Amino acid sequence: MGAYFARRALLMIPTFLGITLLVFTITRFVPGGPVDQMIMQVRMGGAGGEAGGSASGLESSVDIPEAALASLKEHYHLDKSIVHAYFLWLGDLVTLDLGKSFKYNVPVLELITSRFPVSMYFGLIGFLLAYCVCIPLGVFKAIRHTSRFDLTSSFVVFLGYSIPGWALGLLLLLLFGAELDWFPLGGFRSPNWEELSFAGRVADQLEHTFLPVLAYAAGSFATLTILMKNSLMENLGQDYVRTAFAKGLPSNKVIFVHALRNSLIPICTGLGHALGLIMAGSYLIEKVFNIDGIGYLGFSSIIDRDYAVVMGILVINTALILTGNILSDVLYVVFDPRIRFK
Amino acid sequence: MSADPASVEPTPDAPSAPPKSESVLRRRFRRFRSIRRGWFSFIVLFSLYGLSFFSHLLVSEKALVVKYDGELHFPAFGNFHEAKEFGQRRIGEANYRLLDRTLAEDDDPDTWVLMPIYEFGPIENLLEELDGPPPHKPSAQHWLGTDNRGRDVFSRLVYGFWYSLTFGLGVVGISYLLGVAVGSVFGFFGGRVDIYGQRLVEIWASLPFLYTVMIISNILQPSLGLLVFLVAIFSWVGISFYMRGEFYREKARDYVSAAIAQGESRTSIMFSHILPNALTPIISFAPFALVGAMNSIVALDFLGLGLPAPTPSWGELMSQGLDSLTAGDYHLVVSPIGALLLTLLMVVFIGEAIREAFDPKVFSRLR
Numbered sequence: 001m002g003a004y005f006a007r008r009a010l011l012m013i014p015t016f017l018g019i020t021l022l023v024f025t026i027t028r029f030v031p032g033g034p035v036d037q038m039i040m041q042v043r044m045g046g047a048g049g050e051a052g053g054s055a056s057g058l059e060s061s062v063d064i065p066e067a068a069l070a071s072l073k074e075h076y077h078l079d080k081s082i083v084h085a086y087f088l089w090l091g092d093l094v095t096l097d098l099g100k101s102f103k104y105n106v107p108v109l110e111l112i113t114s115r116f117p118v119s120m121y122f123g124l125i126g127f128l129l130a131y132c133v134c135i136p137l138g139v140f141k142a143i144r145h146t147s148r149f150d151l152t153s154s155f156v157v158f159l160g161y162s163i164p165g166w167a168l169g170l171l172l173l174l175l176f177g178a179e180l181d182w183f184p185l186g187g188f189r190s191p192n193w194e195e196l197s198f199a200g201r202v203a204d205q206l207e208h209t210f211l212p213v214l215a216y217a218a219g220s221f222a223t224l225t226i227l228m229k230n231s232l233m234e235n236l237g238q239d240y241v242r243t244a245f246a247k248g249l250p251s252n253k254v255i256f257v258h259a260l261r262n263s264l265i266p267i268c269t270g271l272g273h274a275l276g277l278i279m280a281g282s283y284l285i286e287k288v289f290n291i292d293g294i295g296y297l298g299f300s301s302i303i304d305r306d307y308a309v310v311m312g313i314l315v316i317n318t319a320l321i322l323t324g325n326i327l328s329d330v331l332y333v334v335f336d337p338r339i340r341f342k
Numbered sequence: 343m344s345a346d347p348a349s350v351e352p353t354p355d356a357p358s359a360p361p362k363s364e365s366v367l368r369r370r371f372r373r374f375r376s377i378r379r380g381w382f383s384f385i386v387l388f389s390l391y392g393l394s395f396f397s398h399l400l401v402s403e404k405a406l407v408v409k410y411d412g413e414l415h416f417p418a419f420g421n422f423h424e425a426k427e428f429g430q431r432r433i434g435e436a437n438y439r440l441l442d443r444t445l446a447e448d449d450d451p452d453t454w455v456l457m458p459i460y461e462f463g464p465i466e467n468l469l470e471e472l473d474g475p476p477p478h479k480p481s482a483q484h485w486l487g488t489d490n491r492g493r494d495v496f497s498r499l500v501y502g503f504w505y506s507l508t509f510g511l512g513v514v515g516i517s518y519l520l521g522v523a524v525g526s527v528f529g530f531f532g533g534r535v536d537i538y539g540q541r542l543v544e545i546w547a548s549l550p551f552l553y554t555v556m557i558i559s560n561i562l563q564p565s566l567g568l569l570v571f572l573v574a575i576f577s578w579v580g581i582s583f584y585m586r587g588e589f590y591r592e593k594a595r596d597y598v599s600a601a602i603a604q605g606e607s608r609t610s611i612m613f614s615h616i617l618p619n620a621l622t623p624i625i626s627f628a629p630f631a632l633v634g635a636m637n638s639i640v641a642l643d644f645l646g647l648g649l650p651a652p653t654p655s656w657g658e659l660m661s662q663g664l665d666s667l668t669a670g671d672y673h674l675v676v677s678p679i680g681a682l683l684l685t686l687l688m689v690v691f692i693g694e695a696i697r698e699a700f701d702p703k704v705f706s707r708l709r
Binding site for chain 1: 633
């Protein structure tokens with residue numbers, strides 16, 4: 001078993017290299033990169049009145065000396081082959097140097113660490129909320145299968161599946177933010193956060209948390225509830241449950257002690273993927289609620305061609321997801337001793 | 343299971359084979375039809391989709407028929423008519439709606455206009471006919487109001503419906519083809535093909551989907567075909583995992599050994615023996631894949647990475663709604679989300695019914 005997971009961990013390395021090389025290559029071919037932008041800036045700034053529309057050939061630029069262009073290209077390793085540049089980037093990565101943001105002119109790592117707590121805050125609370133609601137709901141639906149409660153709540157589950165979290169967030173924002181004015185129209189905290197008392201801060205933070213967290217939780221609400229329900233239903237049909245009933249145990253004990261424990265296995269293994277939540281700021285939800293988190297950073301870095309940031313987020317994200325996948329499998333073994341990986 | 347009285351002979355206790363056995367597919371289809379909610383959604387959704395192919399005849403600013411000075415014209419069928427041909431004082435194409443109203447005043451049987459049922463087009467700017475700044479609130483004339491450029495929201499939703507569903511079906515179709523092909527090859531051949539292939543798929547699957555689509559649609563000018571292709575090449579991976587597993591399981595069955603013993607070719611075993619059996623789980627997954635695909639196009643349009651303006655799309659309307667949240671133009675949020683919700687709810691109902699028909703889980707319980 002240990003060997004299996006060691007092999008899995010080693011297999012992460014080629015996968016990681018493959019992903020980063022692929023995205024690295026894409027970024028090299030995208031027009032409008034740092035050098036192009038610098039040239040545009042120099043042209044706009046230097047020539048002033050000259051019309052900026054004649055961006056025909058970049059090499060035929062009038063006011064940038066060849067030497068400056070070459071040094072610029074060298075700075076971004078654009079004068080080297082893709083593989084060479086990739087290995088230089090990889091070498092920096094080994095020393096935990098993700099480079100500097102082209103737009104903000106600060107180290108990428110600093111930029112990411114300043115943004116991810118906001119995203120993680122919403123992501124984790126939403127995740128916990130989803131588990132806290134879906135597990136009891138799924139259990140109740142399974143016990144009361146085909147009851148009126150089961151059927152009506154199924155409808156809610158279908159609705160939840162049919163609307164993406166960010167669209168639900170938009171609807172909530174409209175109803176409770178704009179119309180009823182119960183909650184603020186987005187943001188992480190109020191602009192006057194610094195002036196608030198402690199109690200005021202707590203209230204303010206909670207007000208800004210409620211709606212986005214609902215939007216995050218809604219994303220996994222339907223699948224998680226159904227997974228829980230089906231898992232428990234399946235276990236209730238097993239022989240060991242029949243045996244437990246036959247030997248005269250009270251049904252509460254059979255359901256909640258015997259069946260429930262086994263049916264939680266598929267739910268618990270999902271916990272491994274929670275690792276990805278650290279960076280899982282959904283850009284869509286962050287856009288709706290105007291939150292300046294990692295999702296927004298990732299999106300704007302692509303639009304601005306801020307490749308150091310693009311690659312930095314990719315590296316951390318990939319590492320977390322790959323580790324999360326393995327962790328998920330480890331959790332399988334921990335929770336379910338019947339499972340053996342070879 | 344209740345038998346169809348028309349097709350099955352009334353032989354209640356005879357264990358002998360019925361004269362004509364019902365095929366598995368027929369039985370599944372019958373079961374699917376018996377689930378009312380899903381079957382009803384199926385009929386409604388695909389009737390609406392069929393109708394939406396003719397939306398330029400139902401919801402449009404162009405007249406179906408114009409009779410002017412004794413001559414018949416058919417502008418809705420692609421004939422362009424300048425405004426002055428019909429005595430209107432404006433530049434460009436004639437405004438048939440105004441023509442209809444002016445002609446209705448003089449009761450001349452030789453000049454008339456037949457307009458579509460809903461007489462506003464999706465990209466037609468209505469500012470010159472409406473008072474006040476856009477967006478306009480819903481009214482009897484504009485059922486769902488107008489957007490921030492004075493275009494009719496209902497009309498845009500109708501065209502957006504065709505666009506979203508076509509996109510979704512296209513993505514599901516292509517990703518299924520890719521996923522089935524890749525998954526069945528890995529599952530059937532196994533061994534080294536499988537081990538190395540799986541690593542490549544893993545790399546592909548770990549690429550952040552929306553991320554890469556954003557990069558590419560940021561460089562290239564998006565079109566419906568390109569977007570379908572982009573989203574499809576990222577959504578086949580899950581299907582291939584399913585297929586791989588099914589092939590692994592099916593190829594160990596006796597009927598495959600029998601086919602091999604009979605000397606059947608590999609292609610024959612793969613396609614005519616294993617494939618039909620392996621398709622069951624992914625067929626019942628298809629409607630849920632459609633939900634995912636339609637959500638992704640709405641998200642892309644919401645971010646401004648979908649089809650270029652002025653293509654009518656639901657996501658674009660939602661982003662307008664977000665921008666005008668404080669202005670109280672709620673119809674810009676509620677109408678597209680309502681349209682999306684209703685459509686996807688129907689798809690989910692269909693999916694639930696298909697799953698029930700293909701894979702009926704009977705939970706045996708004691709109490």
